[in-house]
Amino acid sequence: MTARTAPRALVHAPGEALDVQPYDFESPELITGEDRDRLDAALEAWGRQLGLQITAKTRAVVDVATTASRVQSFGAFVASAEGPTLWATAQLGTGRALYRIPLAEAKYWADRMLGASGDGAAAATGITGVERALARAAAVEHLTELKPATAGLLPEPALDAFGAEPSPTLDRDAQAVVVVVGLLRKGQRRQLALALDVDVVLERLGAVAPRQEAEDVLRRISGHLALAPVEVALRFAPTRVGPDTVLDLAEGDLIPLAHPADRPLDVTLDGQPVLSAAVGGNGERLACIVVDSNGALR
Incomplete structure (x- = not known):
């Protein structure tokens, strides 16, 4: 029979540098492991397709780099925008999607599609009706590529609204999977970003069961309750009585109720x-x- 040694506490030397990973409660780790790798690979493929579309439309080569996805609220995603921005709000299955386009980038697309050089696109802050329509059409094409580029992992978003502000119907407290696609063109860097309802993403990854209709849930619960013994x-x-009354009880006694x-x-x-x-x-x-x-x- 061998004796077991008690586990010793881990003691760090004074001043020792510890590798501590802080936990960001505004970006919860809802997707990990193989699901995270699978999702990031799919979103990276979408980012590459984005680069090909922008290059084809603008006739100017653009390099893309897609960041790893992270989870944050739609509200935090909107607040993180830098400078004038155009927002494409879309329906994504049972949830929502939000596509963020810098205004300068949208104007560049429009100028190039109209035959201009696009060099002065960043200087102006406003956008004309024609430029807005062209940018909206480009956003629809980008969102349409989400399903085929991810091999059907993610559904195709259906555009609801396009403008300088996200749709007011968007729940900004809801959590979303956010991916940023960096663009590099002639030494100039810009960022496109996409936020996808995390519940829809988890469902498509198989991490959660498909959402059930409220009527079906009520019917099933009622069926279970009806059979429960x-x-x-x-x-x-x-009736309230004192302890002495209970202790003095004898056969034949009456307790008034x-x-x-x-x-x-x-x-x-x-x-x-x-x-x-x-x-x-x-x-x-x-x-x-x-x-x-x-x-x-x-």
Whole structure:
């Protein structure tokens, strides 16, 4: 028989540098391991497709670099925008998606598609109706590529609104998977970013069960409750007595109850009163006669 040694506490020397990984509560780790690798690979493929589309539309080569995805709220995603921005709000399955485009980049796309050089796109802050329409069409094409570029892992977003502000119907407290696609063109860097409802992403990854309709959930719960055994009892109203009364009880003693003789008793289910009933009989067994309408909960 071998003796076991007690585990020793881990002691660090004074001044020793510790490798501590802080946890960001605004960016919870909801997707990890193989699911995270699978998602990032799919989003990187979408980023590459984005670069090809922008290059084809603007006839100017652009290099792209896609960051690892992270989880944050839609509100934090909106607040992180730098400078004038255009927002494409879209429906993503049962959730929402938000595509962020710097205004200068959108103007560059429009200028190039109209035959201009695009060099002065960043100087102006406003956007014309034509430029806005061209940028909106480009955003729709980018979002349409999400499903094929990710090999069907993510659904195709359907554009709801496009403008200088996200749609007011967007729940900014909801969590989203955020990916940033960096663009490099002639030494100039800009960033596109996409936020996807985290519940939709988790569902597509198989990390959670598909969302069920409220009516189906209610029907199933009702079915389970209808088959669940419960304890039915007939109860008088409680009567308070002192400990001495209980200790002095002997055979034949009477305890006056606070329950009036003309008041029905309570029928309880697992201790909770639900109906009223009077004492009755069923052959040689005691029974109760319900005096309330069926299902009249109290």
